[in-house]
Amino acid sequence: MTKSLPSDLFQIGDLVNNTYRIEAILGRGGTSDVYRARSEISGRLVALKVLKTEFANNDDYLLLLTREEAMREIRHDAVVRYADNNRTPDGHVYLLIDYVDGPGLDKKLKDGPMAAEDLLVICRRVAQGLQAAHAHNICHRDLSPDNVILRGGDPAQAVIIDFGIAKDTNPGAETIVGNEFAGKYAYAAPEQMAGKTDERTDIYSLGALLLANFRGKSPDIGNNPMEVVKNKALALDTDGVPEPLKTLLDKMTDPVPDNRYQTAAEVLAALDGTDADTAKDEADDLSDATIIAPLPKKQPVAPPPAQAKPAAPDKSKQEPQKSRILVPVIAGLAVVAAVIGLFLSGIFSSAPSLPIADPYRLSMARAKDALPRAVGFVPSDVVADDIRERIRAANGTTDLTLASGAIAESWGTDILTILDAVDDLEVWRISISGNDVEIEGETTDKASYDQLQTLFETGTIGALQTDAAFRLNEIVIPAERLTPILKARADCGPLSLINPPAVGYGLGSEITVGGTMASQQSRAALSDALGAVAGDRQVNVAVDLLNPTLCLMESILPKAPTSAIDVAFYQGDNGNAPNLTGDFIVGENPVIDVQLPAEITTGYLSVSVLDVSGNVFHLLPNISRTNNAVEDLRNGEAGPQTIRVAHAVNSPRENGEIAFRVDDSTVGKSKIIVIHSSAPLFDEMRPTSESALSYSEALLAQEGVSQTEIYSLDSKILTTATR
Template identity: 65%
Template structure:
């Protein structure tokens, strides 16, 4: 458990969205903090993963949290149960997750070596969870001892947590997000250093984690990037690890991904005592594959109905020899065999067996978010349909000192999706602040600038058809360099629900590009305050906004509106905390 700090977003005792009472903070990360809370309705313990304030409006971090939310589709005891994202009235975004009570493998690591028997149990359990995730084309990319919890301390109840990639501030847990690498150096597979991830990277990370817990210490990865690369090219040292754990770890942690188990299912087969060198666990050989005639014929006639070749489990028994009249049938057998070969080749092409490129996993929904905040570098996060598009987008980001976290995937998108997306980004990136959010073929585009020539240029690009085959309407804003305070008065009058609202320190000459807008007064609820903030944000552009109002409630606001104002008096009212030696409580708020 971690001690609370005054700067934490939530404190013990806080009630989130009128449902979850915060009990403690579980951990802090670079982009989010995790709290333990209890539902006041059901009494159920939950974990709240809350984006830090500075990231709660950042599209790429919201997309990472949305990716993690997609885990709720997976129902497996070895994967923590995810619920959905919520936003508090003051704009903070959090993800609701089941609370898993038990030590993490990182805590067990600090306590010393674990037994080989317990690690084999954990290996089986976690592999089952990975198999469920990989079947939905979801890869963890950051599997390590701190992301595996032993519920009630039981290895047979290991649970995988934290499928979101973000920077971890804990010493020795350098999780990097970018176009080059995502994961922890100590447990990442060698190919992850080049930004390549698939099911086999998770298998490597699991093997490295198990080996670390067997030894009771983290792997030695070197003291600089060059040593990291050199050590990652070497097999992990499994000397003195007992069988069968040693052989399984050797196979899981091979530096070359083609030499590893090719799937979590293959790991489970090995744990069940099946041999490792089964044909479906080794890389494809260069031997010619001939599909059976009926399958090949169907594939040739209806290639769209078959997306992958069925596994060849075993050879069909050889037909019994039949006596034939060689004069009448001498040419029949070669022609028949040739027909099978031709049909097999056609079918194999239709099924992708001879394709030069592997089939990409299907992403649904197909999302990509590219955004540039004010005075910061752009960032791209999400799916792209091919390496050529990914390279072009990465280069575009790098030219502006930006970063990207891209995953190759197929999906329900138009053929020109990649070039159209690049055209849109090229058109809008002159704006001071902009965002392109793609979901399938639907594009949400926003941008703002205080330069009239740039605004006109970007508007002309979209009028000329920059969207291509994508659907959407760009929302472009030309910000005024000086904003007149009078333009905000109608908004304040519209949303005032508990007396007049005012602009604090209202500037006579107007608000400059960096001038903060501070609103004071009284409102009836946090929801009303959030609605006001949204309306003002659209009017003030990128200027800082501070809604500094007192929150009453609807009934008190009604009483306030009809009661006469009390005359000035020398008397005053004070609030004190009776159970704390009558310490002053200037807020007047008391928690029972």
Template identity: 60%
Template sequence: MTESRAGDLFQPGDLVNNTYRIEAILGRGGTSDVYRARSEISGRLAALKVLKAEFSSNDDYLVLLTREEEIRDIRHDAVVRYSENNRTADGHVYLVMDYVDGPGLDQKLKEGPMSAEELLTVCKRVSEGLEAAHARNIVHRDLSPDNIILRDDDPAQAVIIDFGIAKDTNPGAETIVGGEFAGKYAYAAPEQLSGKTDRRTDIYSLGALLLANFRGEKAQAGANLLEVVESKKKPLDTEGVPEPLKTVLDRMTAPSPDDRYQSAGEVLRALSSARLGGGEAAAKADTPDDLDDATVIMPRAKEPETETATPKPSAPPQPMRPISDPPAQSKSRGGLMAGLLVVVLAGAGVGGYVGGVFDGLLGPSYPVVQPYTLVADKREGLPPRIVGYVPSETARDALAAHVADHQGEVELTLASGDIADSWGADVESVVDAAIDLEEWRLSVTGNEARLTGRTTDKALHETISRLYEAGLPGGLQGTAEIELVPLFLAVDDVQTILDSMADCGALSLINPPTTGYGPGAAIQVEGTVAGQDSLTGLNAAVTALGGTRPVELDQVAVLNPAVCLIENFLPIAPPSDIDIAFRNGDRDNAPNPSGDFLVGENPVIDVELPDNVQAGYLSVAVLDVSGNVFHLLPNVSRPDNDITNIRNGNTGPMSIRVAYSIPESSEHGGLAFRVDESTLGKSKVIVLHSDQPLFTQMRPTTESAAGYAEALRDQDRNAATQILSLDSRILTTLKQ
């Protein structure tokens, strides 16, 4: 933890915007400082990135900070979550983000070398985060050890932070604005020195910082710019780095972008292949596991090493000749050749056949490749695809036939390798067994193979499970893992997703089927969320779980932050038969069932009590779009909220007006509202029914959302009060 200084903008104990209590300073940068703070409202920890005073009025820096906030569009645990930009009363601009508790890789660097296994884990996690960022065309451009934090000191929970120069098309200074490039020299890709960046730039930087953490020494690029430029032309020194980390780092940090992995997804597939193969051979695979970006490199012949001639197809067999006595000279030569053949066979044995020594005599000759890889898969809703190497035309044609029957794609190259004699037939039989699964994937490196898949067909699942319960067939060494997916999606599984995504009150399912959601059943959700980004994320999460099932979010309302703030502090209580009715005061209190009011209109609000609510206390408030709370009942001008007194002997259904028309307010008193352009958006009317008064003392007629949230906490509530019900309705104000 960095120690506070007298010159720091905020000191521990300071309260920022009546919300965030500063606890400590986490770090200082050239343009901004980062503080750890705790929300006085929710109690949650947050990190506040505060732009230094001299930059607060500079539009260039404000634009960058705003762009950094836009990273909130990325929904991934490996990318820090941003929430909002804000400005204090005296003009200081700050950005609120999740607080990640754990050491940065810069701190780990100071502590000494990290193990290769830990760094492979970090590489996988960070690559997953980069893949999510790159999918939205966001490039970090400044990856370095201090920009990756290990949550709880766990490499598997690495988090990318500080997107301060992300997406900035104007090449920034060493870390942000001005100068010649964005990034830190030690970890910057060569092309960054001339201001060129794309997703491959991040891949280079990640590889460079991982190498530094393996060495336990800060990367050195040069003492001056000229030395930096020259050093960036050379590959990084990975001598002594164990496999498979070495091969992965070599590819990630190739000086030319075209020689690197072309995407974070390719890095992930290389890591998967490396771990599958269990060593150096698998790590050196150039064929990507994912067929979306599959690139097959034509195999090169091993012999002769000094020649690069393209292998030619074997000559066609000569026609048979009748047996006759050859001339003596020819006979002697034939005997010599036969003798030599015996010697060769004795020395090379069967290995000569497998290695292709006699291909000229026994069949076609194919170049030798290492490692020998093949990937076949089928994704939901897409045709199957196969890419890689095969040892014979027979195997190639058999695999192609399987895929062709399902309108799939094939990219297979004939090659020789260190594989079992039955390799082609074994692979073809696995593809034949898996082809009818809804999703499946076969990954083969040499004789090592793994089949994964999923299906809703119980019989098919049992058949394949029995077929491969002892392992994959023939010379293939590996297992099959086929998941049986229920035909119906459990309601509880969907609700779990909704609970995890709720950031502005509860999210619930509309009429969920008791047996679960069938293949074509629509998943309907209702509730409120804190913004459009939250709605987008909710849609993505439910769609990912539901697969092809339609997702309907028409009943999910997007609310403003002030309303959502209160939602987090409202007591948990069931809804009731109490209703909220809207009327238009400018039209003789005509009903307004939509709850939509235009600028200049006068909303009237009635609380409709059913006949089964005869006693208790009503608390009615409006959470306004401007961040204020209006207490409609009780308030200083209308303190009595005892239902018995309000009913005054009326035992049937009863309407209680809590917001009046302008004429009614002028004549009899009571709160009245008129919509203006400063209060456009969604407000929320809340009705709480309790057995005792809700608060120990009268609340003011109007107060801030933060003040009301604090009042809802236990210290201001009557401890013995029981909340019987909570009902609410959205009121929307719109322009003409």
């Protein structure tokens, strides 16, 4: 389970909207965190998916969370149940989800190979869940071991979770978290690299994760984007997988979508040895059984039948007088023993008994730039008063409840010892559950850090078991400390520190990172990783967000310097008015000019658009406009020159000039690239439109063979959206 941090939106013990008591944090993502909580009203365990603060007032992310809420229409026990969205008084937005208790397949993957028999059971269960989702035109798109949980550890109770990047397959529908590539490379279907998804995509991912769990290790798909693309075109290695699982996986993971099972019903039919239509009919007949229903209430146990009153003893058979005297003596001793037991239990005490708390939890914390607080259970007024005195001395708040529970006799004294030890730290957290305590904190004082390390090195304070982690927030962090983090998190070209101080980053300074990254999630993960080291320093990840297709091209495009060549955009439907941002919406007509400086008079220009769908469009040269020599494009004119490569739709075009409108198949970021070379890039004309993979292979084939010199490579981002 993920450790709670002082910076988390909710702390263990917090009561959200007067209903849900936070018990643990289950995980952190790029846009949201997930907590386990218990309803104070019903006692039911739930999961709260909470938008991070920076997204809570962003209409786009609120819309995405609302679309995820729509998943509640899928009523199948193999699909996690969604409820509704709520907002706390201080503005935090969260989605209520059923809590599924059990190990995820990612945990099972770390434990080693799973039995083929169990995987067949999981395959059936998950396929049933996918069938229910697909019936509502919802594809998961991110099916991987961490998104399948075995309720209670039972393969027959597998549950699909996290439809956060699910996609509605209805025509024109949006992806629930954006239209760019979704899915983890290791388990994504080959067509996902080009942004294409349907039911068969989920079937491929299910087969890939089942194979990974059979092997007991994640697939090795390559060390760079080009290797990933090439390996994804190959069939997965199922050697050694026993039948019938092998045949099932081979067809589920065929690289060609048309060769796979086309629907989840076909997977179920293959498992049953029936045809897909029969399986679908049976699924329809049993549709009512898939609705999640409460467990049946336990029936009261019937009292035993009344026994007949024993007959009066026969006086002629009575025991001697001595025996009759012994019976009341023994009975009297039993009564005395019972009274003593009741007395020791406190039933005759004048003090009122305390309610029992199970689990017995107390959370105390001081977050950065915040006042301390304490929430939870304490065993006595004395302990409560001592905690209140320490918290209120720092103007903090407390919400303490008297309760008894399974805690050590010295619990109160030991907790106060821990609180006194960390109270001088700027940031700290103490999370107690029974006799187990987790402590975290940070300090800039080396002496305090060493003292805390010594105090908690044994793992015990009194009768309590402690797990302590403290961070020394250095006065100066050298740039070299941050470089390995940038290398580890780079997913779309190199990342670099912008203007790092020669002596390192002091307290209160700003750490700025530049470069390109593949997604908002990866940028947030980098920010979190740097923040864990930065301490009292602001982290600014000022990177350009591309998509996996553009990131792939970044690794393939020729390495060349930039130049004074520029790209300008105009609104073709508005008299070619300048568009300084490069942002267009669906239906608009982008006009694109390449602006040549006066000094560029020779060579050849190649202008292409790399779009989010995984396609490359060649604006210059192409089969309709083959001449791309700079001298001819200038047409004898000197000085700065403007060359139009994409025209207004309503303008006259006599020589096959290209004009286009933005449609909803290419929504996202596209890149215009301009390559200035000594000769044409390719020996033969490329088609006007081709896949990024085809273009990449052509570039690689020319590398080392062609004598063409690349003078420069310039680019500009064109962003399209639905509104």
